[in-house]
Amino acid sequence: MSLWVDKHRPRSLDQLHYHHALSARLKALAASGDFPHMLFYGPSGAGKKTRIAGTLLELFGKGVEKLKIDQRVFLTPTKRKLDVNIVQSNFHIEITPSEVGNYDRVVIQEILKEIAQTQQVDLSAKQKFKLVVIHEADSLTRDAQAALRRTMEKYMTNMRLILCANSTSKLIAPIRSRCLLMRVAAPSEEEMRAVLDYVGKREGFAIPDDTARLIAQDANGNVRKALLVLEALKMQNTDLSSSALSIAKPDWETYCHKVADMIIQEQSPARVMEVRAKLYELLSHCIPPSVVIKTIAEKVVDQVDDALKADIMHWAAIYEARMRVGNKKIFHLEAWVVKVMSLYKHFFLGFDMDAGFDDF
Amino acid sequence: MSFFQPQATKAAQKQSAIDPQHQPWVEKYRPKTIDDVSAQEHTVAVLRKTLTSSNLPHMLFYGPPGTGKTSTILALARQLFGPDNFRSRVLELNASDERGISIVREKIKNFARQTPRAQAVASDGKTYPCPPYKIIILDEADSMTQDAQAALRRIMELYARITRFCLVCNYVTRIIEPLASRCSKFRFKPLDPSATSARLAQIAAAENVPLSPGTAAALVATSHGDLRRAITYLQSAARLATSVAPPAPITPRDVQEIAGVVPDDVVVGFAGALGIEPLGTGGGDGMDVDVDAGGKATGFDGVRKKAKAIIREGYSASQIIAQLHDYVVAHPTLTARQKARCAMVFAEADKALCDGADEELWILEVGLRAHKAIASDS
Numbered sequence: 001m002s003l004w005v006d007k008h009r010p011r012s013l014d015q016l017h018y019h020h021a022l023s024a025r026l027k028a029l030a031a032s033g034d035f036p037h038m039l040f041y042g043p044s045g046a047g048k049k050t051r052i053a054g055t056l057l058e059l060f061g062k063g064v065e066k067l068k069i070d071q072r073v074f075l076t077p078t079k080r081k082l083d084v085n086i087v088q089s090n091f092h093i094e095i096t097p098s099e100v101g102n103y104d105r106v107v108i109q110e111i112l113k114e115i116a117q118t119q120q121v122d123l124s125a126k127q128k129f130k131l132v133v134i135h136e137a138d139s140l141t142r143d144a145q146a147a148l149r150r151t152m153e154k155y156m157t158n159m160r161l162i163l164c165a166n167s168t169s170k171l172i173a174p175i176r177s178r179c180l181l182m183r184v185a186a187p188s189e190e191e192m193r194a195v196l197d198y199v200g201k202r203e204g205f206a207i208p209d210d211t212a213r214l215i216a217q218d219a220n221g222n223v224r225k226a227l228l229v230l231e232a233l234k235m236q237n238t239d240l241s242s243s244a245l246s247i248a249k250p251d252w253e254t255y256c257h258k259v260a261d262m263i264i265q266e267q268s269p270a271r272v273m274e275v276r277a278k279l280y281e282l283l284s285h286c287i288p289p290s291v292v293i294k295t296i297a298e299k300v301v302d303q304v305d306d307a308l309k310a311d312i313m314h315w316a317a318i319y320e321a322r323m324r325v326g327n328k329k330i331f332h333l334e335a336w337v338v339k340v341m342s343l344y345k346h347f348f349l350g351f352d353m354d355a356g357f358d359d360f
Numbered sequence: 361m362s363f364f365q366p367q368a369t370k371a372a373q374k375q376s377a378i379d380p381q382h383q384p385w386v387e388k389y390r391p392k393t394i395d396d397v398s399a400q401e402h403t404v405a406v407l408r409k410t411l412t413s414s415n416l417p418h419m420l421f422y423g424p425p426g427t428g429k430t431s432t433i434l435a436l437a438r439q440l441f442g443p444d445n446f447r448s449r450v451l452e453l454n455a456s457d458e459r460g461i462s463i464v465r466e467k468i469k470n471f472a473r474q475t476p477r478a479q480a481v482a483s484d485g486k487t488y489p490c491p492p493y494k495i496i497i498l499d500e501a502d503s504m505t506q507d508a509q510a511a512l513r514r515i516m517e518l519y520a521r522i523t524r525f526c527l528v529c530n531y532v533t534r535i536i537e538p539l540a541s542r543c544s545k546f547r548f549k550p551l552d553p554s555a556t557s558a559r560l561a562q563i564a565a566a567e568n569v570p571l572s573p574g575t576a577a578a579l580v581a582t583s584h585g586d587l588r589r590a591i592t593y594l595q596s597a598a599r600l601a602t603s604v605a606p607p608a609p610i611t612p613r614d615v616q617e618i619a620g621v622v623p624d625d626v627v628v629g630f631a632g633a634l635g636i637e638p639l640g641t642g643g644g645d646g647m648d649v650d651v652d653a654g655g656k657a658t659g660f661d662g663v664r665k666k667a668k669a670i671i672r673e674g675y676s677a678s679q680i681i682a683q684l685h686d687y688v689v690a691h692p693t694l695t696a697r698q699k700a701r702c703a704m705v706f707a708e709a710d711k712a713l714c715d716g717a718d719e720e721l722w723i724l725e726v727g728l729r730a731h732k733a734i735a736s737d738s
Contacts, residue, residue: 025600036384036596042674077460146503150454156384168620168676169713174425177589180596181620186672221672290718297721301660309660310728317725321717 005227008199013054016047017198018191019184026051026182030058035127037152039137039163039176042184045222048164051184052133055162060091060126074110076103086111092131098139105144108134112148116155129160137163138170145172152178186221189213195223196230205234218247252287253295260299267341272334279333289329293320293336300340308347315339385595386588389563394435397428398587399555403546407436414491418516418525420540422532423548426586429528430499432548437495442488448477449490454499464511468496472519494523501527502534509536516542550585559587560594569598570609578612582619593618622675627683633666634731636691663727670723677719681706681726694734701733 010016013023029035038055040048056064067089074082082103087094095111097104115130134140140148152161152175161179168176187195193212200207211233219226229247249257259278262271282292297316301309319336323329391397394404394411403421410416421429434452441449451471453463476494498504516525516539527543529535551559557576564571575597583590596618597610616623628638670680685706688699709726713719 029599032599032602034599036599041676043672046674077462143503146500150499153384153387156387167674167719169678169719170716176620177426177586177592180599181618183617183620183674185674290721294718294721306660310732313721313724313728317712317717317721320721321712321715324716 003228004199004203004231005224008202008227010050010054012057013051016050016054017195018187019047022051022182022184023054026055027058029180030055035059035129035160036180037161037163037178038182039165039168039171039179040182040184041138041165041168043186043221044166045219045224045226046184046186047223048184049135051182052162052164056092056131056133059131060089064089064091066090072111074100074103074106076106082107091127092133094133094135096135097144098136102141104140105147108140108144108147109151112151112155112159116151116159119158129158131160131162133162133164135164138165138167140171142172145175149174149178187223189216192216192219192221192223192226196226199227199230203234214247252282252285252292255282256292256295257299260296260303263296263300263337263340264303264344267345272338272341275337276330276334279330279337283330283333289323289333290320293323293333304344305347308343311343312340315343384592385563385567386591389566389591391428391431391435393439394432397432397435398559399551400428400432400548403432403548406546407432410436411439411489414489416491416493416495416524418520418543419527420532420535420543420545421526421528421548422530422535422545424550424586425530426583426588426590427548427550428587429548430497433495433497433526433528437497440488440495441490442486443484445477445488445490449494450497451494452497452499460505461508461511464508464515468512469515471496472515472523474522476522492522495526496523497526497528499528500530502529502531506536509539513538513542551587552585553580556580556583556585556587556590560590563591563594564598567598569594569601572609574612575610575615578615582615582621589619620676620679622679622683626670626673626675627680627687630666630670630680630727631684631687633662634727635734636688636694659731660728663731664724667720667724667727671720677723678710678713680723681709681713684726684730688730698734698736701736702730705729705733 013027016023040052042048053064067087070086070088072084072086074084076082080103082100084095084097084100084107093111093115095107097107100107112132115132119128148161149172163171163175163179165171168181193216196207196212196215207230215226215229215233218229232248255278259275259282262275262278265271279292283289293316297312301312304312315336319332319339323332326332394407397404419433421433423429437450438446451468453468471494474494476492501509512525525543527535527539532540532545557580560576560579561571563569571594579590579593582593593615597614600614600618601608601610632638685703688694688702688706691699694702705726709722712722
């Protein structure tokens with residue numbers, strides 16, 4: 001028995017619930033036989049992968065659903081071995097090169113060349129080319145992206161690429177200019193409720209209006225999250241009446257909120273140490289530090305005076321950027337916490353906040 | 361001449377083994393001779409001399425993407441050697457090939473060392489100058505490591521008699537000085553709008569794509585002098601337009617969507633939340649219009665709401681910032697000081713995004729700081 005998210009995932013472009021114009025466009029492209037490289041981008045849970053799968057089905061027919069998982073070994077120039085998982089069918093191949101971190105260039109070069117040099121052997125195939133789907137394309141290193149540039153042009157006859165990314169900001173311009181960009185926006189609240197209603201109907205129950213609204217608001221455009229929440233709620237109480245209902249936040253989120261409360265309550269070195277222990281706890285549970293800083297900042301901002309809000313977000317942005325460049329995440333998290341505490345205290349003691357952040 | 365014609369058509373057939381219908385137009389319409397290269401008159405004039413004099417210096421081509429650097433050198437090599445000698449005389453390496461120091465020491469050195477083979481008889485009946493040297497094209501040379509570049513230095517001098525190098529790069533500053541000084545430099549400038557639209561019109565005519573002046577203008581505006589990008593967009597737009605049942609004409613809106621450009625109303629809406637009044641509210645009395653009176657929430661919550669909406673719609677942060685920048689800089693009622701402060705915010709945000717910072721935080725940050733800058737002395 002699978003999760004509802006997977007069970008009711010639309011299999012073809014026709015079954016999709018929203019962005020019909022986009023679906024029609026994809027369908028037309030797949031039918032035209034002249035298929036470009038594509039770049040799907042949009043927030044997570046908006047349905048990028050579902051659309052890619054739908055497009056593949058449209059292009060190659062049922063054959064793409066017969067997947068096999070392969071583990072391949074690559075050798076870096078320094079003779080280190082890399083294991084990469086590859087999902088493939090007869091017609092396409094899916095890779096997540098960012099799994100191997102800095103060595104993603106090797107994977108890209110090897111796999112793409114290998115695929116590009118062999119033609120489609122299956123004579124019954126609908127298309128002459130093979131497709132390579134690259135997930136998390138925005139976390140490819142610069143080197144790997146540079147390696148893609150010329151390959152995309154050179155091997156156009158045998159191969160097409162579909163890139164899937166959260167944002168185009170981290171992709172270099174030459175790649176963007178070689179792809180047809182497909183923006184997959186998050187669904188609006190009504191569209192989300194339509195999806196929820198559909199799943200409810202398929203499972204044989206009706207969702208009260210209030211509950212549906214609550215779930216849609218909580219998910220903030222992320223359909224995957226909404227469906228997971230819906231399933232969890234259904235498990236907890238079967239009638240889904242909204243009076244007794246509350247959406248359980250994930251543990252890390254409540255934990256982050258606790259940290260935010262601690263920062264507001266007291267500003268002292270001792271409190272910094274306590275916060276630090278909590279931050280370590282969060283990091284050791286593999287919560288990405290940028291998510292941590294964002295969640296805490298949002299929560300802190302809700303509780304402070306208007307005059308402080310802009311500054312707190314400003315420093316959150318600054319320290320988050322430094323965190324990416326730097327090496328040790330906890331330093332920057334702590335620095336931000338201390339900064340916020342000092343801002344807060346200064347504000348209440350009525351000191352003039354002149355140091356450094358007012359004079360850009 | 362009639363004697364040669366059958367052979368010529370055979371050669372042409374062999375080339376079209378790749379289905380031309382599925383070929384990207386960028387490749388299909390790559391200039392065949394250097395005279396076809398758009399809008400780089402100076403470089404072309406210099407190179408045309410080499411065709412007659414059969415003397416060629418080492419060369420360094422630099423300039424922004426899509427200005428015809430690779431096309432020029434490939435066309436030149438083809439004109440010098442002809443299709444038959446091309447393979448044995450030209451080595452093309454780019455960033456998708458392994459190009460560490462070991463490759464420089466082995467592959468490049470080996471190729472550079474070979475004495476050029478005797479000229480094969482051209483099968484298509486034309487005569488080519490076929491000068492007695494080989495050409496090594498190092499495409500995207502700015503992504504070569506410093507060490508690999510250093511290893512090239514001596515090789516370039518040692519085999520200068522029989523081998524010419526052509527380095528192609530975007531950023532000339534990434535090429536180490538000793539290499540740069542061994543080459544004669546050619547700067548490729550971004551294409552001006554008229555050259556771009558002329559070329560686009562030519563391709564559109566060849567592909568039977570109706571191209572309205574508005575669409576051409578949109579293509580030129582979104583491509584910023586990058587001809588490859590303009591052609592790719594044109595092809596994508598043509599694909600979309602012809603794939604629906606009655607082929608629809610290409611609209612400027614299609615081009616913008618393909619280019620990933622954020623619609624103007626989103627940018628104006630975001631700018632409105634920052635306290636920048638829309639351009640349309642009347643020139644002279646625009647100052648009197650109170651933005652808050654329009655019912656829009658400004659201040660922290662307003663900006664935050666807008667930023668969240670932008671992220672939800674999936675627009676890219678760098679694109680938003682670039683367009684917001686254009687909007688602010690061209691805005692008639694903002695003071696120079698306000699504009700300067702905003703520009704500083706945009707610059708910092710761009711750097712942060714380049715480093716891979718979180719998009720939502722930085723859109724919010726740009727919004728808040730620009731809001732502050734605009735509120736500070738208006």
